[in-house]
Amino acid sequence: MFFFFYIYPHRELGPAQPIAFSHRVHAGVKTIDCRFCHPFVARSARAGIPDVQKCFFCHEYIIPLHPEIRKERRYFDTANPVPWVRVFYVPDFVKFKHQPHIQWGNVECVECHGAVETLDRLPAVSFQMNFCIECHRSRDAQLDCWLACHH
Numbered sequence: 001m002f003f004f005f006y007i008y009p010h011r012e013l014g015p016a017q018p019i020a021f022s023h024r025v026h027a028g029v030k031t032i033d034c035r036f037c038h039p040f041v042a043r044s045a046r047a048g049i050p051d052v053q054k055c056f057f058c059h060e061y062i063i064p065l066h067p068e069i070r071k072e073r074r075y076f077d078t079a080n081p082v083p084w085v086r087v088f089y090v091p092d093f094v095k096f097k098h099q100p101h102i103q104w105g106n107v108e109c110v111e112c113h114g115a116v117e118t119l120d121r122l123p124a125v126s127f128q129m130n131f132c133i134e135c136h137r138s139r140d141a142q143l144d145c146w147l148a149c150h151h
Contacts, residue, residue, distance in 0.1 A: 014121040017086045020068045028117035034109050041098045041109075049084055052076040088113065089126040105141060
């Protein structure tokens with residue numbers, strides 16, 4: 001079989017993941033909406049990593065014999081979560097929630113996470129306070145540290 005979508009270019013590679021997942025293929029080429037795989041983004045602090053079962057909604061039928069899909073199948077069959085390597089970091093003392101940013105701030109995913117649909121592996125990003133402050137200033141949003149983020 002020929003799996004040309006999964007030949008990774010050597011540009012902008014983030015940390016290696018246990019399963020070679022490509023955001024470029026899924027969000028870019030296949031135009032799958034972020035919320036399909038990250039269902040909690042509008043109501044939780046974390047966007048949520050999809051269960052392996054969600055992957056097999058498609059991959060039960062689409063390239064099920066691809067080596068990476070077979071690796072994923074082993075996680076599914078043994079009921080073990082995939083040990084994904086985290087790539088987006090917010091300090092523990094920051095109480096960040098996606099919900100107000102998406103629902104009331106009309107912040108699009110790309111504004112913080114970049115053009116993930118162009119990347120195979122996402123680079124690690126550690127959000128710094130200045131990033132948030134500049135965005136809040138540009139949107140005339142809450143800047144009170146205690147009420148906004150550090151509660």
